[in-house]
Amino acid sequence: MLSELVKKLLWYLSLVLVLIAIGWGLTVMTDRIEYKWYWNRVPQYFFFTGNIEKFAAENGKIKIQKIDEKFSQVFLTYDNGTEESFKVLTKSLAFKDGDRVTDIDKVGELQVLSKGILIEGLITTLELSVYSSVLGIIIGLFAGLGRISKNPLIKGLSTIYVELIRGTPLLVQIFIFYFFLGTILEFDRFAAGTMALAVFVGAYVAEIVRAGIQSVHPGQMEAARSLGMNYFQAMSNIILPQAFKRIMPPLAGQFISLIKDSSLVSVIALTDLTKAAREVITSTFATFEIWFTVAGMYLVLTFSLSLAVRYIERRYSASD
Amino acid sequence: MIRIDNICKTFIVGTHIVKAVDHCSTHVKKGEVVVVIGPSGSGKSTLLRCINQLETIDSGNILIDGVDISSRKTNINKIRAEVGMVFQSFNLFPHKSVRENINLAQMKVRKRSKVEANEKTDALLKKVDIEEKAHAYPSQLSGGQQQRVAIARALAMDPKIMLFDEPTSALDPEMVGEVLEVMLTLAKEGMTMVVVSHEMGFAREVADTVVMMDQGKIIEVGNPEHFFTNPEKDRTKLFLSQIL
Numbered sequence: 016m017l018s019e020l021v022k023k024l025l026w027y028l029s030l031v032l033v034l035i036a037i038g039w040g041l042t043v044m045t046d047r048i049e050y051k052w053y054w055n056r057v058p059q060y061f062f063f064t065g066n067i068e069k070f071a072a073e074n075g076k077i078k079i080q081k082i083d084e085k086f087s088q089v090f091l092t093y094d095n096g097t098e099e100s101f102k103v104l105t106k107s108l109a110f111k112d113g114d115r116v117t118d119i120d121k122v123g124e125l126q127v128l129s130k131g132i133l134i135e136g137l138i139t140t141l142e143l144s145v146y147s148s149v150l151g152i153i154i155g156l157f158a159g160l161g162r163i164s165k166n167p168l169i170k171g172l173s174t175i176y177v178e179l180i181r182g183t184p185l186l187v188q189i190f191i192f193y194f195f196l197g198t199i200l201e202f203d204r205f206a207a208g209t210m211a212l213a214v215f216v217g218a219y220v221a222e223i224v225r226a227g228i229q230s231v232h233p234g235q236m237e238a239a240r241s242l243g244m245n246y247f248q249a250m251s252n253i254i255l256p257q258a259f260k261r262i263m264p265p266l267a268g269q270f271i272s273l274i275k276d277s278s279l280v281s282v283i284a285l286t287d288l289t290k291a292a293r294e295v296i297t298s299t300f301a302t303f304e305i306w307f308t309v310a311g312m313y314l315v316l317t318f319s320l321s322l323a324v325r326y327i328e329r330r331y332s333a334s335d
Numbered sequence: 336m337i338r339i340d341n342i343c344k345t346f347i348v349g350t351h352i353v354k355a356v357d358h359c360s361t362h363v364k365k366g367e368v369v370v371v372i373g374p375s376g377s378g379k380s381t382l383l384r385c386i387n388q389l390e391t392i393d394s395g396n397i398l399i400d401g402v403d404i405s406s407r408k409t410n411i412n413k414i415r416a417e418v419g420m421v422f423q424s425f426n427l428f429p430h431k432s433v434r435e436n437i438n439l440a441q442m443k444v445r446k447r448s449k450v451e452a453n454e455k456t457d458a459l460l461k462k463v464d465i466e467e468k469a470h471a472y473p474s475q476l477s478g479g480q481q482q483r484v485a486i487a488r489a490l491a492m493d494p495k496i497m498l499f500d501e502p503t504s505a506l507d508p509e510m511v512g513e514v515l516e517v518m519l520t521l522a523k524e525g526m527t528m529v530v531v532s533h534e535m536g537f538a539r540e541v542a543d544t545v546v547m548m549d550q551g552k553i554i555e556v557g558n559p560e561h562f563f564t565n566p567e568k569d570r571t572k573l574f575l576s577q578i579l
Contacts, residue, residue: 237389238426238485242440242492243416252439256430 045303056299057308060131060291066124069101071116079112081105089122101125136291137312143209143287144274144316150213151273155220160250162225173221180218186279188215193283208280208287216273223265227258260331267324271317278313288312336527337363337386337496342395344381355381357551358395363496363544368528370538370559373548374574379531382548383498386529387418399496416444419489423501425481427473427488433460434469437488445492452491459487463517479510486517497521499530535579539563547571 045052071077075093082088087108091099103123110116130138161173180188192211196202202210231254239249281290292309296302344356355378363369371379384390386397388404388411397404404414428436434456441452460466463483473481482502489497499518503511515537522528522541532538538545538559545562547555547570555562555571566572 232424232426234422234424234426235428238420238422238428239440240412241387241389241415241418241420242488243412243444244440245412248443252443253428257428260430 050303052304053299053301054304056301057304060133060295060305062128062134063131064126065129066104066107067127069103069122069125071118071120071122072099073097074117075115077110077112077114077116077122079108079110086126087123091116091122132286132291132294133288133308133312136286136288137316139205139286139291140274140277140288141316143205143212143277143280143285144270146209147212147216147277148270148273150209151216151220154213154217155224158217158221159224159228162221163228177218177221180215181222185211185215185276186282189279189283204283204285208277208283208285212273212277212280215276216269219269220266223262223269224258227262228254230261231257263324263328263331267321271320274316274320275313336365336367336400337529338396338398339382339386340396340398342382342385342392342397344378344385344390344392354378354551356385356392359548359551359553360395361546361553361556363527363529365527366525367543368522368526368530368541369544369546370542371529371531371546371548372533372535372538372574372578377548378551379548380500383500383529383531386496386498387415387420389420412444416440416492417495419492419494419497421482421485421489421497421499421502423505425473425478425485425505427481427485429473432470432472433465433476433484436473436484437491440488441491455491456487459490460484462490462520463487464513477510478506479513482506482510482514483517486514486521490521496527496529499528499532501531501533503532503534533578535563535575547574549574 071091071093073093073095075091078090078092080088080090082102085105086102087105089101089103089108093099103125107124109121109123116122158173158176161169162177164170164173189208189211192202192214193204193207196210197204197207235253235257236249239253240246244252277287278289281287281293284290286294288309292305296305299305339359339361341358341360342356343354343358346353346355357378359378359382361369371382373379381390385392386399386404392405399414399418402409402414404411427433428439431439434453437456437459438449438452441447441455442449447455456469457466460469463486465480465483465487468476468480468484473484476484486497486502502518503514506514511534515534518528518530518537519541530537530542540559542559545557545559546553547562547566547568549570555566555568557567562571562575566575
C-alpha cells in the first residue's frame, strides 16, 4: 500500500522533471539563436495608462490642491452653483489656484487605465464564440432533427448542409461568408465571422444531435406517442432531455474547438485575439513572447469551459 | 369496439419482404378480453401495434368505435390517448420519477392541472400497489414494479382499450404474478383488453376469446375452453403442446 503510494509519487516527480527538461531545452535552443526576450513589453498590451484631456463644463472658479509630486486634486465651483472634482496630472494643469475658468477651457489631463489590444481581442474572441455557439446550437438542433426526418426534402437539405460544411475548410467558408455573402447581404466583418463560425459548428452539432437522438431507445418515442403525445411533445419532453445528457461531452468538445477555430476569422481583418497578437508583434517584434502569451490566453478560455462542463455533467448525473 | 378488417403489414428486411400481418380480420367487443397467442414471429405483436398505429397498415381497415384510424382525417394522437399500451420492455421514461412518468401525459395531453394529475396518479399507484415508490426513478425499481408503473401510466389517460404486448416476458419468473394480478383486476372491472402473451394460465382464466396466429395469419379463434381442450388445427395443437 505504502510502496504503491511511493511509486506513484515517483512517477509524478518524473513528470515534473520531464517538463523542466523540456523547458530547459527550449531555453537553450532560443539562446543559440541569440533571441532577446522582452517580456516587459507584453503587459502594456493588456492594460495601459493613458491621458485624457478634461474640460470645464461651465464658467466658474478653480481651486487646486496638490496630492503628491505627480497628481493634484481639482475643485471646480461653477457659477450656476454646481461643483465638480477630479484628479489631474500636476504638470498638465493649465490654471493656477483661484483662477477663473470658462466652459471651453482645458483644465488638465486625467490619467486612466485602458484595455490593451490583447484584452480587446480576447473580448472579441469571446463574443464571437458565444454568439456563434448559441446560433450553432439552434442551427445544429434543427439540422440534426432534419437528418432523422422521414420527409425527403427536409432530410435531403440537412444532409447536403452537413456534407457541404464538413467537406470544405473553415478558412474557405469564412472567405465565402465575408466576400460573397457579406457583399450580397451587406454583412459587416463581425456578422460575417459569427455567421461563418455558427454555420460551421452547426453542421458538427447536427451530427452530434442526430447520434444523441438515435442513441435513445426507440421504445421511448413509442411509449410517448402511445400516450397520445404529438411528435413535438415527445421530442421536447422525452427524447431530447435524454439525448442531451449523452451529447454533453462531445458538444463541449465541439465548442472548445470552436473557440480555437475562431482564430481563423483574423483573415478577414476582424481583430480577434490572434489578429491582435499579430498587430502587437508588428510594433514590438516580441514574436515569441506574444505568441506564448496568446496561447496561454486561449488555454484559459478553453480550460475554464471544460471545467464548467465537467461541473454541469456532475450536477446532471447526480439527478438520477 | 375494435374492428379489424382484412389488414396487411409487410416489412422489408434487406432484400426480403416479410408479411408480418397477412389479411387478418377480427373484432373485439366492449369489455372483452382477447388473448393473442402464437409462435414468435407469427405477427401477433405487429397486429397489436397496428391497433394504435405504432405500425401503419398497408391495406385494410381498423375501426375503433367506428372511427377509421388510418384515415387522414383522424387525429391519431386523440385515438392513442384512448388506447393504452403496455410494452414488453416497460419503456418508462428513465429521466423522470414514477410520479412524473404518470403525470406527464395527463398534463400534456389531457391538459389536467398538476393537482388533478397528482390525485389521479396517487389513486393509480394505490391500485397497482406501489404507492411508496412515487418519488423513485425507474432504474431503482424491479422489473415487476416498473411494469406496474407502466400500466398505471397507461391507465392515467382513462383509456377505453388497453393493449398489452407480452407484458410479462421480460420479467423474472417471481415477478410475473404481481403484474398478472393487476391485469386480472382490470379485466374484472370490465376493461376492454387485447393481450399478446405466452401466459396460458392467464389466458385460460381471464380471456373471453383466444386468437391463434401463425405466419402472419389468424388461424384459429375461440374461447379458452375450446383451445385448451379441443383445438381444431394441427398447428395450434403443436404450439400448445410445446408451450404447456
